Amino acid sequence: xxxxxxxxxxxxxxxxxxxxxxxxxxxxxxxxxxxxxxxxxxxxxxxxxxxxxxxxxxxxxxxxxxxxxxxxxxxxxxxxxxxxxxxxxxxxxxxxxxxxxxxxxxxxxxxxxxxxxxxxxxxxxxxxxxxxxxxxxxxxxxxxxxxxxxxxxxxxxxxxxxxxxxxxxxxxxxxx
Numbered sequence: 138x139x140x141x142x143x144x145x146x147x148x149x150x151x152x153x154x155x156x157x158x159x160x161x162x163x164x165x166x167x168x169x170x171x172x173x174x175x176x177x178x179x180x181x182x183x184x185x186x187x188x189x190x191x192x193x194x195x196x197x198x199x200x201x202x203x204x205x206x207x208x209x210x211x212x213x214x215x216x217x218x219x220x221x222x223x224x225x226x227x228x229x230x231x232x233x234x235x236x237x238x239x240x241x242x243x244x245x246x247x248x249x250x251x252x253x254x255x256x257x258x259x260x261x262x263x264x265x266x267x268x269x270x271x272x273x274x275x276x277x278x279x280x281x282x283x284x285x286x287x288x289x290x291x292x293x294x295x296x297x298x299x300x301x302x303x304x305x306x307x308x309x310x311x312x313x
Contacts, residue, residue: 153187201235235262
């Protein structure tokens with residue numbers, strides 16, 4: 138069972154908007170689960186969104202345990218984690234020691250072209266292990282009112298967990 142709370146908002150600042158998010162959730166075992174699960178999740182994020190450029194700084198934690206045994210870390214089986222903990226998709230299941238994700242995101246647009254750059258620094262929540270770093274880049278080009286071309290790239294540099302991984306996408310979208 139998972140119970141949580143999310144607060145987000147913003148305020149006008151100059152020609153843009155200061156934004157913030159805070160989330161917390163607690164996950165515990167349910168029913169006849171033989172594992173004793175009690176894990177926390179939290180996120181803090183602050184940013185600024187201007188007319189053409191924005192940025193965000195964030196710190197996200199999915200709790201885990203330092204002792205070996207069954208994985209009782211905070212899990213998100215219904216989430217689309219590709220959007221949250223890096224596009225290389227290394228953390229689709231939370232590692233047993235949990236995860237700390239420190240990130241910086243830059244987003245901008247010129248004309249119809251939209252760009253995004255996100256840098257992640259990953260580590261274990263319950264131990265001092267360093268999982269590695271990841272750089273994600275994307276460019277989206279509108280091709281008329283109903284079509285878009287999207288190019289994405291992810292570069293994960295492992296440091297103690299998984300392997301170095303590079304992925305690239307080219308996607309064409311038609312909206313009707």
